Amino acid sequence: MFLLRIFPLSIPSSQSTISSMKPTLVCLFAHPDDEAFGPSGTIHAFTKMHDVYIICATNGDAGENHHPAGGTIDLGHQRKSEIIESSKVLGVKKVFFLEHKDGELSNNKYQTIATECRTILDDLRPQILLTFEHRGISGHIDHVFMAMVTSFLYERLSYVQEAHFYCLREDQHNKKPGEYFIYFPRGYKESEVDKTVDITKYLAVKKAAISKHISQTKDMKNILKSLRTKECFYIFKKDK
Numbered sequence: 609m610f611l612l613r614i615f616p617l618s619i620p621s622s623q624s625t626i627s628s629m630k631p632t633l634v635c636l637f638a639h640p641d642d643e644a645f646g647p648s649g650t651i652h653a654f655t656k657m658h659d660v661y662i663i664c665a666t667n668g669d670a671g672e673n674h675h676p677a678g679g680t681i682d683l684g685h686q687r688k689s690e691i692i693e694s695s696k697v698l699g700v701k702k703v704f705f706l707e708h709k710d711g712e713l714s715n716n717k718y719q720t721i722a723t724e725c726r727t728i729l730d731d732l733r734p735q736i737l738l739t740f741e742h743r744g745i746s747g748h749i750d751h752v753f754m755a756m757v758t759s760f761l762y763e764r765l766s767y768v769q770e771a772h773f774y775c776l777r778e779d780q781h782n783k784k785p786g787e788y789f790i791y792f793p794r795g796y797k798e799s800e801v802d803k804t805v806d807i808t809k810y811l812a813v814k815k816a817a818i819s820k821h822i823s824q825t826k827d828m829k830n831i832l833k834s835l836r837t838k839e840c841f842y843i844f845k846k847d848k
């Protein structure tokens with residue numbers, strides 16, 4: 609007997625978990641803005657052929673607040689709404705929040721957060737996971753943590769075939785450590801990069817997604833000034 613699946617006519621583009629026939633990709637990020645300031649061109653490209661979801665471990669409430677309303681806003685709440693708006697621009701189906709404290713992802717939360725991610729992933733059964741590289745791009749420990757959790761889940765979940773780690777090539781890595789970051793890891797050599805995505809045609813979408821992070825205006829302006837047309841990844845891939 610054939611079961612007919614009936615889809616509602618109107619599916620909210622950013623908050624749906626109704627599965628389609630497309631393969632699924634899940635991004636695992638630490639903060640609201642990692643998706644936009646990071647590999648948003650590639651995320652948008654993936655939405656053309658995949659159902660794309662984001663798991664966001666924290667609500668970013670320890671970040672700087674440059675929102676025009678200043679201290680009158682609840683920063684965590686504001687930043688959650690910013691990543692939801694950014695995800696709508698990118699074509700992401702839904703953002704899942706784990707509600708952990710920004711800046712406090714550490715060893716003693718590995719198993720808890722891996723289990724929380726796994727519960728969501730078991731439902732979505734993605735073929736691909738995507739996150740920041742293992743040095744966390746900027747050296748942010750929260751980013752490193754999510755790379756570790758992603759690697760752990762990649763190794764244990766049989767339905768996951770690939771894990772894509774967003775990285776900067778040495779020539780893209782021109783930042784100097786500020787006061788916040790005590791060490792800025794080096795960029796990657798060309799030989800260490802498995803995939804380079806030319807996002808030239810998605811730059812307008814990337815800018816639009818970045819611009820949704822109103823409370824992060826300072827970082828936003830810096831990133832918009834030096835937008836790159838290439839997004840690089842190294843990839844873990846299982847033998848078929």
Ligand SMILES: [Zn+2]
Nearest residue numbers: 638639642748
């Ligand atoms: Zn971040």
